[in-house]
Amino acid sequence: MAGQYRFIPQMDEEQIAATQLSGLQWTVKHVCEGSPFYRERIREAGVDPEGIRSLDDLRSLPLTTADDLKEGYPLPLLSVPEQDIVRVHASSGTTGKRKVLSYTQKDVDVWKNMFARCYELAGLTPMDRVQICVGYGLWTAGAGFQLGCEHFGAMALPVGPGLIDIQLQMLQDLGSTALCSTASMALLMGEEVQKRGLADKINLRTAIFGSEAHTPKMRRQFEQALGLESSFDISGMTELYGPGAGLECEARNGIHYWGDIYIVEILDPATLQPVEPGEVGELVVTTLCKEASPLVRYRTRDLTRVLPGPCACGCCMPRHDKIMGRSDDMFIFRGVNIYPGQIASVLELFPELASEYQIMLSRREGLDHMLVRVERLPEGGQQVDDVRLAKAVSDEIRKQILVRTEVEVQRPGALPRSFAKTKRVQDDRGED
Numbered sequence: 001m002a003g004q005y006r007f008i009p010q011m012d013e014e015q016i017a018a019t020q021l022s023g024l025q026w027t028v029k030h031v032c033e034g035s036p037f038y039r040e041r042i043r044e045a046g047v048d049p050e051g052i053r054s055l056d057d058l059r060s061l062p063l064t065t066a067d068d069l070k071e072g073y074p075l076p077l078l079s080v081p082e083q084d085i086v087r088v089h090a091s092s093g094t095t096g097k098r099k100v101l102s103y104t105q106k107d108v109d110v111w112k113n114m115f116a117r118c119y120e121l122a123g124l125t126p127m128d129r130v131q132i133c134v135g136y137g138l139w140t141a142g143a144g145f146q147l148g149c150e151h152f153g154a155m156a157l158p159v160g161p162g163l164i165d166i167q168l169q170m171l172q173d174l175g176s177t178a179l180c181s182t183a184s185m186a187l188l189m190g191e192e193v194q195k196r197g198l199a200d201k202i203n204l205r206t207a208i209f210g211s212e213a214h215t216p217k218m219r220r221q222f223e224q225a226l227g228l229e230s231s232f233d234i235s236g237m238t239e240l241y242g243p244g245a246g247l248e249c250e251a252r253n254g255i256h257y258w259g260d261i262y263i264v265e266i267l268d269p270a271t272l273q274p275v276e277p278g279e280v281g282e283l284v285v286t287t288l289c290k291e292a293s294p295l296v297r298y299r300t301r302d303l304t305r306v307l308p309g310p311c312a313c314g315c316c317m318p319r320h321d322k323i324m325g326r327s328d329d330m331f332i333f334r335g336v337n338i339y340p341g342q343i344a345s346v347l348e349l350f351p352e353l354a355s356e357y358q359i360m361l362s363r364r365e366g367l368d369h370m371l372v373r374v375e376r377l378p379e380g381g382q383q384v385d386d387v388r389l390a391k392a393v394s395d396e397i398r399k400q401i402l403v404r405t406e407v408e409v410q411r412p413g414a415l416p417r418s419f420a421k422t423k424r425v426q427d428d429r430g431e432d
Contacts, residue, residue: 115148
């Protein structure tokens, strides 16, 4: 496949490393000249902006966090004059001040090229019709998917989230060939396509999904329900331009990230030291050419690991594993640290169960209780002994995660559905 790409550059490891070093040197100099916040932080760390000589010097730089962005509201990390800003986007946080990120025209141009790379890696062509089912407005999602689609040269169908009847109408009348959404939205669309008997009336071949953790079972469900040939996990965040920071390839062996545009570190979230090669840790990113709101060692809170070696697909860009969850998604139950993905992994072991689940935490008489609600697959019908199945799931959670839980097996479609990210954990324990 090497050489056939229009948007993805062909670079070897040495070229990527050289690009990263020159980009790191530029970024440190740029933020020290243009950002009072970064200038003070880097001075406090005792780093000479002119003293970056190798990529190892990255570790001497201070970390940046989401709190830094919130405290710098409304235009945090700003490193250019305000008149150079052509756009802002903000995170979808629901508490406190939003994280607002600003963009110069160059930042927008870099972003649209990053996103065009994603469409290219997914095997799309200018003949594809791309139905965009993610949020528009302040969020980066809709704007990014559309910007990249138009730059790539395919037809954008900017429907946005929700609006299930319009979504299905567009699938049929305009013959959409690619769907861009969250995994939850793709699952919901698949269920509706099956319920309404539309499987032979749509032309979808590809889905690009992201924004939330997913399980292999969830993915298989929406691929089958929508009749897809392939689907691709996309990465990104508002702070790092938006979605389009990387994409899974046909090999489905990790996400290719654009190593010529940002540097990846994997740190232990507790010690903030690099983990051993291949170990899971927190993704920390440093941008190499971002002008308005650069990131210097930004803690994303996403959990993943770097995947070494070349990929079978032929793409030269480095890879990290899929996002396995967030370090701040962890909850403590009876002294045990638990990530929602651990519960999802247990549910994967039971072919009778669908991919949807919900974790309910409560406190009664001073003792924590956990209820895990799951759905059985439609084909299970009444042949499934829900009581037996619930006990088997509870026993397996006890075996693998070392906590006792109550499990409820519910009918298909009983749990809440979402057009965006599905909320997996409801913690009603309050405070001691």
